[in-house]
Amino acid sequence: MGKLEGKVAVITGGATGIGRAAARRFIDEGAFVFVFGRRQAALDAALAELGPNARAVQGSVSDEADLDRLYAAVKAERGALDIVFANAGTGSQSRLGEISVEHIDEIFDTNVKGTILTVQKALPMMGKGGSIILTGSSAGTTGAPAFSAYSASKAAVRNLARSWAEDLKGTGLRVNVLSPGATATELAKEALGEAGQKVFAAMTPLQRMADPAEIGAVAAFLASGDSSFMTASEVAVDGGLAQL
Structure with missing residues (x-):
C-alpha cells in the first residue's frame, strides 16, 4: 500500500515538468490526481501517461471561473480533497530598467495571485490531515540577474x-x-539549450540539473503523513545551489 493510498490530489501546472512528475509519483503511491493546466494538448498527453487514476481540467490559475470548474469536478467525482500542490508558475527575463507592466502582471498573476486563488478555493473541500504544497524556487532566496520579478x-x-x-x-x-x-x-531544456544547461549544472554543487522525478519524490513526501509535523517549512531541492 502506498503512502498516499486513497488520497485525492490537485496539481496545478500538472501537465508537464515537475507537476507531471509529481502526478506520476502521487499515483504510484496510491493517490487519485486531478491535473490542471492551460494547454489541452499537454493535458491529453499527461492523461495518456498517467492512466485511469488521473483526470484533467483545462484552465488558468489566475482565472477564478476556471478554478471553480476544477474544484466542482473534484467535488462531483471524489467528494473531498486531501492534497493541493500549487505548482503552476511562469518566469521570463527582464533586467531592471527594462521591466514592463506586462512582464510584472504576467509573473505575479500566475505565481502569486494564482497560488492564492488555488489554495483559497480548495479550503472548503479540505479537512484535518490535508497537505498544501507551494512551489517556490532557489531564486526566491538567492535572486538572479534579469529575474527580479520572478525571484x-x-x-x-x-x-x-x-x-x-x-x-x-x-x-x-x-x-x-x-x-x-x-x-x-521540457521547458527548461528548450529555453536554456545545451550550453545553458551546462552553465546551471556547473553552478550546482552536485554538478547537474535535477530530474523532475526527484522533485516529484519530495512533493510526495510533503503530501504524505511522513511530513506530519512540518508546516510553514521550506524544503530546498536544489542540489545545494542556494545553500552555499
Whole structure:
C-alpha cells in the first residue's frame, strides 16, 4: 500500500515538468490526481501517461471561473480533497530598467495571485490531515540577474506559507514550500539549450540539473503523513545551489 493510498490530489501546472512528475509519483503511491493546466494538448498527453487514476481540467490559475470548474469536478467525482500542490508558475527575463507592466502582471498573476486563488478555493473541500504544497524556487532566496520579478514572486510564495500556517491553526491543515533549483524540464531544456544547461549544472554543487522525478519524490513526501509535523517549512531541492 502506498503512502498516499486513497488520497485525492490537485496539481496545478500538472501537465508537464515537475507537476507531471509529481502526478506520476502521487499515483504510484496510491493517490487519485486531478491535473490542471492551460494547454489541452499537454493535458491529453499527461492523461495518456498517467492512466485511469488521473483526470484533467483545462484552465488558468489566475482565472477564478476556471478554478471553480476544477474544484466542482473534484467535488462531483471524489467528494473531498486531501492534497493541493500549487505548482503552476511562469518566469521570463527582464533586467531592471527594462521591466514592463506586462512582464510584472504576467509573473505575479500566475505565481502569486494564482497560488492564492488555488489554495483559497480548495479550503472548503479540505479537512484535518490535508497537505498544501507551494512551489517556490532557489531564486526566491538567492535572486538572479534579469529575474527580479520572478525571484520576488517566489519570495512572496515563501511568505504565503509562513502566513497561512498561522491562518490555518486549529484546522489540521499543513502548508509547506518546495523550492527546486535548476530542473531539466521540457521547458527548461528548450529555453536554456545545451550550453545553458551546462552553465546551471556547473553552478550546482552536485554538478547537474535535477530530474523532475526527484522533485516529484519530495512533493510526495510533503503530501504524505511522513511530513506530519512540518508546516510553514521550506524544503530546498536544489542540489545545494542556494545553500552555499
